[in-house]
Amino acid sequence: MDKPSVTPQHRQKEGRLASAIHHLRLYFLLLRAQARSQAVYRVSFALDAVGSAFITLSEFAAFVLVLPRFGSLSGWTLGEVALLYGLAELAFVLMDLMFGGFDAPNLSQHVRSGSFNTFLLRPAPLRLQIFGSDFALRRVTRIFLAAGILAYGITASGAVWTPEAALLLTGSVLGMVAFFGGLFVIGGTLTFWTVDSVEAMNVLTYGGRTLISYPMDIYGQFLRKTFTYLIPAAFLSYFPVLHVLGRPLPDGLPLLAASLSPLVGPVMLAAAFAFWRVGVRHYGGTGT
């Protein structure tokens, strides 16, 4: 499934490029087909789009509404928290749009109903089909909402804006997309063996997103260290934001740690796809 069509050695590079373009077109074709089908019922789509944004909105609004009573969250202002919250939400929604097909509930349904077998039969790369299998267009409203919260955070946090800061935060979003995408892939792969553990993955995916939406110094030593050194979530957005706000990193970590997000994420994603290959081989091996 990964190999391009057989070409002579000297033309292999060209062939790879052509097949990449072909696959990209195939991917967008899949997305467009789904977007079209979802837009057929206009009212339904509008309700769904507004409704899914409202879940995030109400959660953040609850925090915004109570913060004045307390003054600050462990020394963090609303603008500063908005920066963290907006980054996490933006990355998670973008990831959800791209990796939704790998999310355990979706993939396990394909496995149980047998439609996963049809994926295997089709003459298109398996992963590309999964990538293009659950494009929930209604989530676009959440992208705008997240961008709005992030924009507020950028203006209200009082951070000094430099190209370096912009680069750091862009890298943070990309790293998070890859990191959480990797978690979705791992969760989806687990469904080849069992569907019972699916909810456990939610702790890491949705729980992880919630965890990094707030400054991590509020969590206490054990939790913060676990999600820094064991599960490197702190590198994704907390450290970049600390640096952008001119705050020191915890544990005397060097400044370099603030720019590791674009590395941490892809490493997780690569590991997840390695696990995925094992899972697919196992799935084929059972003969179902």
Add this chain to the structure above:
Amino acid sequence: MQAALPSTRGPNVALYASVARLGFRRQFAYPQAALWGLITNLFFGVLRIAVLVALFASTPRVAGYTVQDAITYTGLTQALIMALSLFGWTDFMRTIHRGEVASDLLRPHNLLAFWAAQDAGRAAGQFALRGLPMLALFALLWGATFPAGPDGWLLSTLSLLLAWACGFAFRFLVNCAAFWSPDAVGFGRFAWAVLGLGSGFLMPLAFFPPWFQAVLAWTPFPSMMNTTVELWLGVRTGPEAWTAMAVQLGWAMLLFGLAAFVLSRGLRRLEIAGG
């Protein structure tokens, strides 16, 4: 599922009791899923506590809540997520979309009472399976507190039952939207988000600005959980507590009446459409 009981003129208590019992027992079918659910809820509880404790860092008491109250509040709301279906409920909606509601109508029972009985059993099962262990864990790990004295227990228990009644009637009403529109799922998503904010699941309502609390006071949402939390914590006591429960009772009756009315209109519409 249920035994074929003969139709009687009056409300058939035995039938609804057995429906509730089955709804209760069904919750215990997947113990492993329940265990994972408990772990997930506990983890989110830890994150929510961290935010609240950090907020309380510079103030010992806000709107009658101490930090210990805030922890108990978190434990209680995490324990009630499943029992009160705070993330939403679409079971009835599904039977309308699939047309199964038509065959349910053939059975000798009142549709609203049937679903209420089933949901009461489901809620009790979830409370026993996930709510009680969650409360015990919170009490053990963070010293969450329990109602003060027999009075506190009585008020909290009654208020919890009323919160379920309000919440169920509201959820049922939202599900009735399926009679009119295939878009009921999107409508529901919106309703559950309002429920989360208005019922005090996301934050205790007492922490909100006065204007927002005044708006919510005109809605049934605080009756669906926040009131129970306040009675449990003893934030409201004496006559104030009984007034709060009277409000809950009023909303429960109003919402059940509304649900019965909307259901009958919906069913009439269903007949016109030919099922």
